[in-house]
Amino acid sequence: MVQITINDRQVSGECEPRTHLADFLREAENLTGTHLGCEHGVCGACTVLVDGVPTRSCITFAHACEGARVTTIEGLDEDEIAAELRTALSKEHGLQCGYCTPGMVVSARDIVLRMEAPSEHDIRVALSGNLCRCTGYVGIVRAVQSVIEARRARGIAAVPGGGRDRLGPAGSGHAGAVQENKRERAAPAEAAAATRAAQVSRDDNWRPQTTLEDSFTVSHPPEVVWDFFGRVEEVAACLPGASLQGAAEDGHVEGQIKVKVGPISAEFQGVADITRDETAKAGTIDGAGKDKRSNSATRGRIRYVVREGDRPGETLVELSIGYTLSGVLAQFSRSGLVQDVAGRLIAVFVQNLEARLNHEAGGGTKETAPESAALDAGSLMSSVVIGQIKQFFARLLGRR
Template identity: 75%
Template sequence: MSMIHLTINGKPVDAACEPRTHLADFLRETNDLTGTHIGCEHGVCGACTILVDGVPTRSCITFAAACEGAEVTTVEGLDEDEIARELRAAFSKEHGLQCGYCTPGMLVSARDVVLRMDAPSEHDIRVIMSGNLCRCTGYVGIVRAIQGVIADRRARGIAAIPDGGRSRLGPAGSGNASAARAAAGSAKPSAAPVAKAASQQPRAAARKDDNWKPQTTFEQSFTVAHPADVVWDFFGRVDEVAACLPGASLNGAPEDGHVEGQIKVKVGPISAEFHGAADITRDEATRTGTIDGTGKDKRSNSATRGQIRYAVKEADAPGQTRVDLSIGFTLSGVLAQFSRSGLVQDVANRLIGVFVQNLEARLTHQADGGSADSAPVAAEFNAGSLMSSVIIGQFKQLFARLFRRK
């Protein structure tokens, strides 16, 4: 047994529990908070969803001991919450519940949607709520209830708060409760933060974390027929670098190494547009740089986080430059299926190849006296044909290995 110290629904709790005890069991058996329902016990159905440090969390797959020092809010702690009260009324009006077993977790997740999303479509709501399963209603009433609450709040001038007022996200029990409260402007985890005016909204952050480790990493190098000084200076002009990347565009000029923008990508029938931000650092002495970025595609509810490290060096041939890349990234959501295979690296290699071609063309254009404004702009990146060539290439490699064995 070990002692853990939590704040549950605004009250400090000190209790002993086994290290293997799940948070859902701890809440129900030790604290009699039976509004947290346990369904699949695999983190799939969403019935056990609660707030940990302001973040919706599956309590059936979260160890209570991992939440040391965290602030936990169950459905009971949302009795006086403004958004939860409006959602309860809307669920009743729209017949968004029958047996009610899924409802506590559904309300917690729906509250997060109302808090964060400005004007989501029915499709957006269905995607974002897809982690909460209901075997009774068919979801129609649930979606209507959420849409109704959002429309009513926006009509009253209550704007959505990006990321729910949280300036930093993390796993359950990551100690972000105080930061979340400060960002939300509320001392209680159950109270909805007051929305800021649009002009006062903080800029997006790349959320750099030295402890973050990517799911996928690979190395790549390329050579361009231009001097190292020219290439290094070019990499410092972020807007021109973005113009060489197919489908990429910036929202404005970089400020203090921070830039916001988006990139459009097509993979077969899937079209994604990742909106995000990046923090850029450069070391003039070593000619190395780092790009830490995050992005999210609202349509597929996919998110990505990545880091690119690059080094600009003189190549063996005079007047040429070698650029070494180290790329690491994590992809979640619908598009995460592509990161679980070797295809993503092959597609990334081809994307880098297109980038290098555009880089060469742009440097040559400027070397010939052309302006940056008149340089060619990269088109939207369509990975459909690339995926086909990748698959064909892998089949060729497979048959080559088979014939060698014979």
């Protein structure tokens, strides 16, 4: 049960914790003037007033607004600034299809209220979080400007901060604590039931969307490293989050890899085909996988070359990682972020690889091999990062 004051009316209704404010307004209260466009905080169509200030109702949960005061476009009928804006918008042709208009009016009202004498540029910047695909904004900006000029001419000053006088997110801090409701949870669908991805198709025309290059040095000779790379199970054991299903057959493996990046976690189930060129000391891993949770898919090709390192007894491994990501995860992916994550994955992989090779060199067997480190271990991460910082300062102070 959530209680909110909507357009000066006390409302209480049932809704799930996951229901965002816009859905609560539209579905439970039938206030369909609040529009949903992108539903991830970019387009501004869902902007409403919460505790008197503009808020994205699509990324604000109704439960987080317990006890707050919400004003939708329907609640602005009698509002003085909104009335002036409506007149100005019709005069200046500030709308066509009207989809953005409710959010636009809420944001424009905030500008009129808060900004004393904004330039056209200031207004455009302040409105940049509300997208309109019909008007080209010219009429909207003019309308806002004319209302501000008229009000200032009548001696009505701006109200800095829109009159807000408390700290913290708009809508928060009105209600007491809420205990977790310990909802019954269906047992998670086991990964074992996952349909196995098909054989990686040998489509020579496939080109990765993104390719990144990387390299690392291992303090063991090339023939040892090359030999180790041929033992797929052990390589997989060095890769944080990876595990195989069954043994590799003719270079074909099935397995999964768990990747955790901040709040995002994905578990790709898939297959890979591995080919190795003994003379060139180069290998290719062609893989494809699917994450059931996010319904995202990836296809990738990793090429590696094993060479002599700079110092005798060392190996330089050069990597070229090409991949294509589709589905939900792709919407979020920024190639640079992927590169950072790949870099961290590789750092942990190398650490695990070194540990195994040292163990082997000392006469150990793979059964007694050291436990692999995982990617999201905080202590490990900081050691990698601290190493980078030290390197950075060493370079900085070394010059000049």
